[in-house]
Amino acid sequence: METATSNKNGQVSIRFVTLISIISALGGLLFGFDTAVVSGAVGFMEQxxxxxxxxxxxxxxxxxIGCIVGAxxxxxxxxxxxxxxVLIAAAVLFVISSVGTALPETFTWFVIARIVGGIGIGITSTLCPLYNAEIAPAKYRGRLVALNQLAIVSGIFLTYFVNLWISGSGDEVWAVESAWRWMFGVGAVPGILFLVLLAFVPESPRWLIKQGRPADALPILLKIHGEELAKQEVVDIKQSFAQEESGSLRQLFAPGLRIALFAGVGLAILQQVTGINAVMYYAPEIFKETGAGTNASLVQTILVGFINFVFTIVALWLIDKVGRKALLLAGSASMAVCLLVIGIAFQTGHAAGPLVLIFILLYVASFAVSLGxxxxxxxxxxxPNRIRGKATAIAAMALWAADYVVSQTFPPMLSSAGPAATFWIYGSMAVLAFFFTWRIVPETKGKSLEQIEALWEAEAAGDEAKLKPRTEAL
Known part of the structure; x- marks a missing residue:
């Protein structure tokens, strides 16, 4: 871990900013838990x-549905x-939901509690990475924001084992009556932990400056950057807000900024329509299509979770070294190839054996190091600073809406079109993601948030001298 030896000399205090980024990223752990816990519980609930x-x-x-509302x-x-x-409020909603989904006497009350939890997850999925982006130095921002994704996949992976342990703690009658309640109720533990630790993190300095409170923001920036850089950061942030005081959504459709909106929303949708959550939600059913038995399919599902976890760690190491755009291009291309091969295996009758498993694992690894x-x-x-909260919420809402569409359409696609056509459709979306990234998405590695904003403003003004071609890095 890189550390700062003297903050007065303007060096980044990476220990401080990493600690608060880890606390913020615990919201992703809740995200991962709630996504995965239902896979182990729903069979018992059905009975x-x-x-x-x-x-x-x-x-x-x-x-x-709750996630869409929360976002x-x-x-x-x-x-x-x-x-x-707002993150504290989301943590409270998650704890309420964990208790509510563990104790319902009717299915209706379970659904209500589940939606309440979804609202909390929708909020954390938007604000945890946004908070980390606003608190992090440019040099380390990629990996610190990506901690949220690591927390998500950690939550998913750990929840598989928690579900397995709980379901094996009693007989079938106990499992149908109580096991699923314990699975959901256990979520209150990380929820309470997140709630308590949030008391120790500072407010976003960029939000404080937006509220006209630079004196409150400066001590936070001093801890992160040191005296000289912190003062310059305050000046840069104030200037970015001074350019236009209003933070209305209408600004997102202004020249230049509408490209930012198109890039953000487009990537959010493409992350989902390449099929990752179809694999994560329905992995046992996919592996059963290859001829695997129930136990074998569950073991293979845990292997998927492990690969997702390991390659997300690889992404944390690479994202600030090779850049965002390079990872997106390599990952989407690899995903397209994997999905093509999986489709061919099903189409030609060669799905039995290790071939499909190998390429699903490669597909998950490619996603975990890139689009994830x-x-x-x-x-x-x-x-831009002045509309980041609202704009990020729009992109996150689009992502969750796309997730809902994929989760609802995968089972009928699998049964009507067949696995080969289904995976080819997702593969075509991965090809689209490659060209979308190549033509639209800028490289943001190493740039401060204010520098990224200035470049969008330059594009809006048509200042070609300040702006490189779209296919190059920002």
Missing amino acids: HFELSKLQVGWAVSSLI AVSGILSDRFGRKK PVVWVIISEIF
Whole structure:
């Protein structure tokens, strides 16, 4: 870990900023837990509440409805009340949801509690990476924002084992009556931990300056940058807000900035329509299509979670070295190839054996090192200070909406079009992601948030002398 020896000399205090970034990223752990916990619980719930297949799908997807709502309101709320206060509110909602989903007497109350938790997850999925982007020095921003994705995949991976342990703690009757309640109830533990630790993180200095409180922001920036750089940072941030005081959504459609909106929302949607959550939500069913038995498919699903975890760590190491755009290009190209091969294997009858498993693991690894963490990084840093909260919320809402569409359409696509056509459709989306990145997405590595904003402003003014071609790095 790189550390600063003397903050007075203007060196970055990476220990301080890493600590508060890790606390913020715990919101991603809650995200991962709530995404994965239902996979182990829904079978027992189906028997307990005597659910139809439609209700089983609603038990899974109701969370995503809450996430869309949470993402939609996160920008407005965080711009008004601050990033920290809204994250605290999200942690409270998550704890309420964990208790509520563990204790319901009816399926209706379970769904209501699940949606409440989804609102909290929608807020944290937007604000945790945004907060880390606003607090982090430019040199380390990529990896510090990507900590959120590492927390998400850690939550998913750990939850698989928690579910396995709980389900094995009693007989079948106990599992149907109580195991699923414990699975959901355990989520209160990380929720309370997140709530307590948030008390020790500072407010975003950029939000404080936006509220006309530079004196409150300066001590935070001093801890991060040192005296000389902190003072310059305050000046740069104040100037970015002074250019236009209003933070209305209408500004996002101004020349230059609408390209930022197109890039952010486009990447958010493409992250999902390349099929990653179809694999993560329905991995056991996919592996059963290859002829694997129930136990083998569950083991292979845990292997998917492990690969996702390991390659997200690789992404943290690479993102500030090779850059965001390079990772997106390499990852989307690799995903397209993997999905093509998987489709061919199903089409030609060669799905049995290790071939499909190998290429699904390669596909997950490619996603984990590229679209998984990098998209969250880009949508948290690409927008100007004065509208970052609202704009990031729009991109996150689009991501969750796309996630909902994928999760709802995958089962009927698999049964009607077949696995080969389904994976080829996702592969075509990966090809689209490659060309979208190549033509639209800028490289933001090593740039301060204010420098990124200045470049969008230069584009809006048509200042070709300040702006490199779109296919080059910013």
